[in-house]
Amino acid sequence: MQFRNHRVVGDILELAERYCAEGADELVFYDITASPDDRSVDRSWVTRVARVLDIPFCVAGGIRSVADAEDVLNKGADKISINSPALADPALITELARRFGSQCVVIGIDSHEENDDYFVYQFTGDPDKTTAAQRTTLDWVMEVQQRGAGEIVLNCMNQDGVRKGYDIRQLAAVRETCNVPLIASGGAGAMQHFLDVFEQANVDGALAASVFHSAEIPIPALKEYLANNRVDIRPQD
Amino acid sequence: MSTIAIIDSGGANIASLLFAFERLGRNADLTTDAAVIKAADRVLLPGVGAAKDAMDRLADAKLIDVIRELSQPVLGICLGMQLLLEGSEEENVECLGIVPGIAARLASTSDCPVPNMGWCATRKTSDHSLLQDIPDDSHFYYLHSYALPVCDFTLATAEHAEPFSAVIGRNNFVAAQFHPERSSTAGAQLLRNFLDESL
Numbered sequence: 303m304q305f306r307n308h309r310v311v312g313d314i315l316e317l318a319e320r321y322c323a324e325g326a327d328e329l330v331f332y333d334i335t336a337s338p339d340d341r342s343v344d345r346s347w348v349t350r351v352a353r354v355l356d357i358p359f360c361v362a363g364g365i366r367s368v369a370d371a372e373d374v375l376n377k378g379a380d381k382i383s384i385n386s387p388a389l390a391d392p393a394l395i396t397e398l399a400r401r402f403g404s405q406c407v408v409i410g411i412d413s414h415e416e417n418d419d420y421f422v423y424q425f426t427g428d429p430d431k432t433t434a435a436q437r438t439t440l441d442w443v444m445e446v447q448q449r450g451a452g453e454i455v456l457n458c459m460n461q462d463g464v465r466k467g468y469d470i471r472q473l474a475a476v477r478e479t480c481n482v483p484l485i486a487s488g489g490a491g492a493m494q495h496f497l498d499v500f501e502q503a504n505v506d507g508a509l510a511a512s513v514f515h516s517a518e519i520p521i522p523a524l525k526e527y528l529a530n531n532r533v534d535i536r537p538q539d
Numbered sequence: 540m541s542t543i544a545i546i547d548s549g550g551a552n553i554a555s556l557l558f559a560f561e562r563l564g565r566n567a568d569l570t571t572d573a574a575v576i577k578a579a580d581r582v583l584l585p586g587v588g589a590a591k592d593a594m595d596r597l598a599d600a601k602l603i604d605v606i607r608e609l610s611q612p613v614l615g616i617c618l619g620m621q622l623l624l625e626g627s628e629e630e631n632v633e634c635l636g637i638v639p640g641i642a643a644r645l646a647s648t649s650d651c652p653v654p655n656m657g658w659c660a661t662r663k664t665s666d667h668s669l670l671q672d673i674p675d676d677s678h679f680y681y682l683h684s685y686a687l688p689v690c691d692f693t694l695a696t697a698e699h700a701e702p703f704s705a706v707i708g709r710n711n712f713v714a715a716q717f718h719p720e721r722s723s724t725a726g727a728q729l730l731r732n733f734l735d736e737s738l
Contacts, residue, residue, distance in 0.1 A: 535658075
């Protein structure tokens with residue numbers, strides 16, 4: 303789920319509990335404005351979320367150091383996801399993996415297709431500050447794994463917000479070099495899109511925000527649909 | 540009411556286990572105090588991160604023999620389960636030796652990347668009371684790179700590239716490779732069972 307800081311915590315808790323009850327398998331909390339503004343998230347909400355959730359959740363945004371990560375994990379998050387700070391200082395990935403174990407360390411990658419190749423972008427939370435990171439996506443995917451990343455969330459920017467389906471071609475290409483769990487992000491607009499990405503790109507998870515926020519795709523119906531199409535998924539209670 | 544001690548093995552995100560007991564209406568002490576641990580009716584050994592770091596922390600806190608000698612029900616969780624074994628292939632670390640066996644690195648295949656991070660159907664292979672009222676093949680949440688192969692002490696199994704021990708038990712020691720505190724209703728039931736007097 304995506305939110306900006308101006309949303310009050312009550313909204314976050316309510317939404318988190320709703321998704322949990324509806325059968326979401328994991329929640330990701332993004333503060334997508336954190337890195338561009340050079341500030342960190344207000345973290346008191348992490349504990350409040352951890353108290354009510356009985357499914358795993360990941361916090362993304364504003365984690366720039368081992369101390370930041372420790373704070374978030376100690377407050378009850380199961381994983382931390384870093385994006386722009388990892389590009390600025392790739393050694394941070396190594397340090398985080400060593401200190402907390404790879405299973406806590408998720409790397410978010412914003413990737414854009416240009417001329418048949420894929421490139422990493424940073425500071426994508428703010429359109430004015432978004433810049434190319436001067437790396438190809440496939441190189442970065444390999445490097446973060448070597449440094450100990452335990453999971454990769456690949457946000458395909460060409461598809462993001464368009465709701466025309468995940469970027470199967472790109473995800474399948476990344477899957478070839480990705481030996482840790484790969485989560486698809488960007489483009490979900492219909493239940494079929496989830497099935498396609500599991501079947502055709504062999505991803506380990508599919509992330510979506512707007513179609514769930516708007517309740518356009520109810521999670522219980524989606525899970526039933528996927529299970530009926532033989533995707534291995536946790537059934538709803 | 541019985542007391543619950545959670546051994547502070549130093550890893551991050553132990554808070555989520557405390558919160559899981561809160562949701563069951565129970566308080567638990569997060570502690571490295573040997574007296575508190577010995578006196579508790581139920582003891583939990585959680586853990587995340589590297590096995591060697593966790594064993595070093597238990598040694599520093601002088602808890603190695605304390606844990607070995609506990610006679611009340613003890614539940615190891617995730618890395619805490621591996622700490623109960625003789626050792627782990629991870630940095631070839633020697634562990635507590637309470638349950639025979641060595642945690643082995645999970646095999647990585649194109650369909651089963653490592654770490655194993657996600658919900659896995661978990662099959663009961665015993666009728667141990669820790670697993671009562673949990674439907675067979677319930678999904679639990681796993682986050683791990685090492686696991687104990689299926690053995691005589693296995694109470695439930697799950698599969699990544701190969702089957703592994705999801706739940707084990709020996710005498711008063713039981714353990715789960717998954718995170719019950721993050722495994723929705725099935726996980727809550729396991730924790731409830733662990734607190735039950737019949738265990």
